[in-house]
Amino acid sequence: MIHTNATDEPLVRLRDLGVTFTGGRKPVRAVSGVSLDLRRGEVLALIGESGSGKSVTLRTLLRLHPERRTTLAGEVRVAGRDVLAMSGRALADYRGKVVSMIFQEPLLALDPVYSVGAQIVESIRRHDGVDAATARQRALALFERVRIPSPERRLAAYPHEMSGGMRQRAMIALALACEPQLLLADEPTTALDATVQIQILLLLRELQRELGLSIIFVTHDIGAAVEVADRIAVMYAGRIVEEGTARELIRTPRHPYTRALLQGRAHGAMQKGVALQTIPGAPPDLSAPPPGCAFAERCAHATETCRSQLPPVEEPSPGHRVRCLRLHEIS
Known part of the structure; x- marks a missing residue:
């Protein structure tokens, strides 16, 4: 520590x-x-x-x-x-x-009608004011950092298409998106x-x-x-x-x-x-x-x-x- x-x-x-x-x-x-x-x-x-x-x-x-x-x-x-x-x-x-938060059940915390990648990109753009391409590259790097396999493909996945452990990793990536x-x-x-x-x-x-x-x-x-x-x-x-x-x-x-x-x-x-x-x-x-x-x-x-x-x-x-x-x- x-x-x-x-x-x-x-x-x-x-x-x-x-x-x-x-x-x-x-x-x-x-x-x-x-x-x-x-x-x-x-x-x-x-x-x-x-x-x-x-x-x-x-x-x-x-x-x-x-x-x-x-x-x-x-x-x-x-x-x-x-x-x-x-x-x-x-x-x-x-x-x-x-301050950012990792919730107990990511399936409820993540929006089911948007891909996980889109939600991370939106958060980055909202707080840091960068363009969509830059935000997407940061989202991809976050998926790699939390060890989500096939990160390019997973960015386009919806929450229900991920396993519990994968969703939690995506929730961690979202929580870290704006460097809290x-x-x-x-x-x-x-x-x-x-x-x-x-x-x-x-x-x-x-x-x-x-x-x-x-x-x-x-x-x-x-x-x-x-x-x-x-x-x-x-x-x-x-x-x-x-x-x-x-x-x-x-x-x-x-x-x-x-x-x-x-x-x-x-x-x-x-x-x-x-x-x-x-x-x-x-x-x-x-x-x-x-x-x-x-x-x-x-x-x-x-x-x-x-x-x-x-x-x-x-x-x-x-x-x-x-x-x-x-x-x-x-x-």
């Missing part, structure tokens, strides 16, 4: 981010108090169960939530820009050029078989190193996070409960939820001699979040204080942050 000087201004700065959806019968606080920094050339993985707020946080960086039914709070800055204050025109220029500074990857390997998943992860890691990209990678799979990320942030019920370097978080997890995720990995326990386990219960209803630790009802170490008092963020070692009232008792 590419690392930068710790004194550099972060490419991404989130402070006390809150996202509330108001379209249903009750407001849903999908994200609460999320603060994160992402350095240039760094890869951050957001992990956690479905509904933990990972994708909601990711989409906020592009302001993709329906504005009339979403309330955003806090600070979101990318490359020095205040994302929450951007006008519609500024957002159109920002999306794709500064930040790449958002929303579970880009979920719909693929195991062999293709590995290929896509290796491709993303290679492209990150080659282009010096910053990446935020959302996944359920801790194993995938370790393969790709410099740092990992664990989300639960809309909050980050643990954050640290990938190596430290895997070797010395401090939050009970992180430990439960590690012990419940699909490929077996990460630590030798630890049996594969499931997490009892279910995440809380975020239309009526609990007053204390959201994980308390599923945690074997929880006390009544845990259920009534929101844990503060502590830093047991430099850069390793944990939100747990019993951090020093159960470590």
Whole structure:
């Protein structure tokens, strides 16, 4: 991975981010108090169960939530820009050029009535103002870079004419078309078989190193996070409960939820001699979040204080942050 000087201004700065959806019968606080920094050339993985707020946080960086039914709070800055204050025109220029996204299911993200090549050419011309021939040559070079075989022929293919792995490579090419500074990857390997998943992860890691990209990678799979990320942030019920370097978080997890995720990995326990386990219960209803630790009802170490008092963020070692009232008792 590419690392930068710790004194550099972060490419991404989130402070006390809150996202509330108001379209249903009750407001849903999908994200609460999320603060994160992402350095240039760094890869951050957001992990956690479905509904933990990972994708909601990711989409906020592009302001993709329906504005009339979403309330955003806090600070979101990318490359020095205040994302929450951007006008519609500024957002159109920002999306794709500064920040781009690889979606979970490219068959839904790509337009079915245009060839994949035409969509990439349109994106390049929209942002960079080049002629069609130049844009097509760049699209062809992108297909070659992401290792799509017979790139000339594939440029003319429609999304439904490609395999799942090929579509995902085309989605990566589209995301890179305008040379963004930040790449958002929303579970880009979920719909693929195991062999293709590995290929896509290796491709993303290679492209990150080659282009010096910053990446935020959302996944359920801790194993995938370790393969790709410099740092990992664990989300639960809309909050980050643990954050640290990938190596430290895997070797010395401090939050009970992180430990439960590690012990419940699909490929077996990460630590030798630890049996594969499931997490009892279910995440809380975020239309009526609990007053204390959201994980308390599923945690074997929880006390009544845990259920009534929101844990503060502590830093047991430099850069390793944990939100747990019993951090020093159960470590």
